Amino acid sequence: xxxxxxxxxxxxxxxxxxxxxxxxxxxELLSIPEAxxxxxxxxxxxxxxxxxxxxxxxxxxxxEAIGMLSGNNHVRVIDTSTAYRxxxxxxxxxxxxxxxxxxxxxxxxxVANPGCYPTGAxxxxxxxxxxxxxxxxxxxxxxxxxxxxxxGKQMIAQMEDASREDAITAxxxxxxxxxxxxxxxxxxxxxxxxxxxxxxxxxxRFPQGMIVQVPLFLEDxxxxxxxxxxxxALVAYYSGQDVVEVVGLEEMKSISRIDAEELAGQDTxxxxxxxxxxxxxxxxxxxxxxxxxGASGAxxxxxxxxxxx
Ligand SMILES: NC(=O)C1=CN([C@@H]2O[C@H](COP(=O)(O)OP(=O)(O)OC[C@H]3O[C@@H](n4cnc5c(N)ncnc54)[C@H](OP(=O)(O)O)[C@@H]3O)[C@@H](O)[C@H]2O)C=CC1
Ligand SMILES: CC(=O)N[C@@H](CCC(=O)OP(=O)(O)O)C(=O)O
Numbered sequence: 266x267x268x269x270x271x272x273x274x275x276x277x278x279x280x281x282x283x284x285x286x287x288x289x290x291x292x293e294l295l296s297i298p299e300a301x302x303x304x305x306x307x308x309x310x311x312x313x314x315x316x317x318x319x320x321x322x323x324x325x326x327x328x329e330a331i332g333m334l335s336g337n338n339h340v341r342v343i344d345t346s347t348a349y350r351x352x353x354x355x356x357x358x359x360x361x362x363x364x365x366x367x368x369x370x371x372x373x374x375x376v377a378n379p380g381c382y383p384t385g386a387x388x389x390x391x392x393x394x395x396x397x398x399x400x401x402x403x404x405x406x407x408x409x410x411x412x413x414x415x416x417g418k419q420m421i422a423q424m425e426d427a428s429r430e431d432a433i434t435a436x437x438x439x440x441x442x443x444x445x446x447x448x449x450x451x452x453x454x455x456x457x458x459x460x461x462x463x464x465x466x467x468x469x470r471f472p473q474g475m476i477v478q479v480p481l482f483l484e485d486x487x488x489x490x491x492x493x494x495x496x497x498a499l500v501a502y503y504s505g506q507d508v509v510e511v512v513g514l515e516e517m518k519s520i521s522r523i524d525a526e527e528l529a530g531q532d533t534x535x536x537x538x539x540x541x542x543x544x545x546x547x548x549x550x551x552x553x554x555x556x557x558x559g560a561s562g563a564x565x566x567x568x569x570x571x572x573x574x
Contacts, residue, residue: 267572270295270311272330273321275302277417278345281561282319292572309333317341317571319564324348341374343567345560349377350451357455358567359384361509362391370570378567381559382409382466383451385477385551388509388534390456392502393549398495400487405462405479407452410437410525412473415555424470436470473556474526479549492547496538503536508558508566511536528554532562 269292273279286292295311297304312318312333318340320327327346334340349355356373360366370376379387386407393399413424423433446464453461483490499511512520512535520537528535531554540547553559 266291266293267316268293268295268314269317269319269568270297270315271319271321272297272308272312273302273326273345275299276321277414277421278556278560278564279319279321281556282321282564285561285565292568305329305333313337313340315340317343317568319568320344320346321564322346341376341571343376343378343564343571345378345564347380347447347451349375350379350383351454352377358563359387359455360566360570361503361506362387362455363395367570370567371574373571376567376571378560378564379455380448380451381411381415381475381553381555382407382446382448382464382477383455384534384559384563385409385475385553386448386452386462386464386479387455388536388551389477389479389499389549390452390458390462392499393495394457396498396502398486398490398498399458399481400485401459403485404460405456405458407462407464407477407479408467409465409475409477410467410469411475411555412471412525412529413468414472415475415559416468420468421472437467439465439467441466469525471526471529473529473554474524475551475553475555475559476523476525477551477553481547481549483545483547492538492540492542492544495547495549499536499538508532509534509536511538514538523550523552525552527552528557530554530557532557532566534558 271279274283301307320330324346327344327348355375355377356369358376358378413420449461449464503509503511534553537550
């Protein structure tokens with residue numbers, strides 16, 4: 266039985282991973298009491314006793330955890346923070362992003378779990394870059410809304426406890442206003458972009474769920490691509506797996522609204538290509554749960570792929 270230690274198991278992402286693993290008989294969970302969650306000695310012992318350590322910590326604490334494993338050459342790691350997502354020594358844990366990726370995850374010792382927004386953005390952009398539909402130099406923009414659990418324990422408290430001094434009263438707010446959000450490098454590298462995208466995130470007053478939008482001007486793409494041909498390329502790219510669904514053109518005809526909470530509680534992602542036949546523009550849309558395919562669900566999926574080695 267594989268021993269799994271979730272460092273940060275009492276935080277938002279960690280708890281959801283623990284819940285997903287609790288009923289499983291094929292893994293043994295090593296656990297740290299909540300009161301000891303920052304006890305470095307205990308964490309170091311548990312980290313070094315695991316077959317797979319899943320880090321659900323802020324970036325600095327993740328780096329510290331990797332330091333605690335420096336004399337160890339067998340513990341495998343899944344890190345959910347931003348610390349290693351563009352590090353070439355780490356496998357990027359988005360199994361569907363191309364056909365070889367699941368194999369890279371399976372064979373890796375170190376796996377960086379993707380960010381929630383990048384999962385949507387890369388899921389939409391990478392296939393169109395890989396097939397040459399989005400040309401070099403194209404100015405990609407990414408607009409998104411996340412459920413507030415995306416901000417971890419602190420934002421959850423700010424959104425849910427109006428008596429706090431730092432309570433957030435807005436029902437929907439933009440942030441990342443300097444356009445230097447920590448997810449931009451990851452979207453650029455794994456989206457295979459030659460220009461960093463403009464990324465504008467926002468948060469809504471709902472706990473879990475996410476919409477990521479990438480609008481495109483068709484006349485600025487190569488070779489007369491249409492909504493239909495872009496859709497066909499996405500369908501072909503994601504054939505043969507059941508985590509990322511490209512919604513059919515017929516089904517899209519009956520959709521007039523997209524609900525950010527549609528996949529809350531699920532570990533899959535839906536992709537849409539909105540627009541109209543013969544139109545000048547398309548809007549690529551991804552819907553996912555920021556804590557599902559955007560974090561904890563993806564971490565468990567990566568763990569399973571690693572255990573299949
Ligand atoms: N929430 C989400 O939707 C997503 C989160 N992530 C990433 O997952 C990671 C965890 O985020 P999230 O679960 O949201 O955050 P939370 O703040 O909810 O949880 C983080 C946990 O880590 C603990 N912690 C913090 N510093 C240390 C330390 N030095 N040593 C040991 N434990 C520590 C915290 O303890 P304490 O309570 O004492 O602060 C808390 O229990 C982050 O890197 C985040 O960016 C990635 C994708 C989506
Ligand atoms: C709503 C919210 O605050 N979201 C977080 C991102 C959540 C996530 O994907 O976590 P990583 O930081 O590990 O990538 C943010 O914008 O910083």
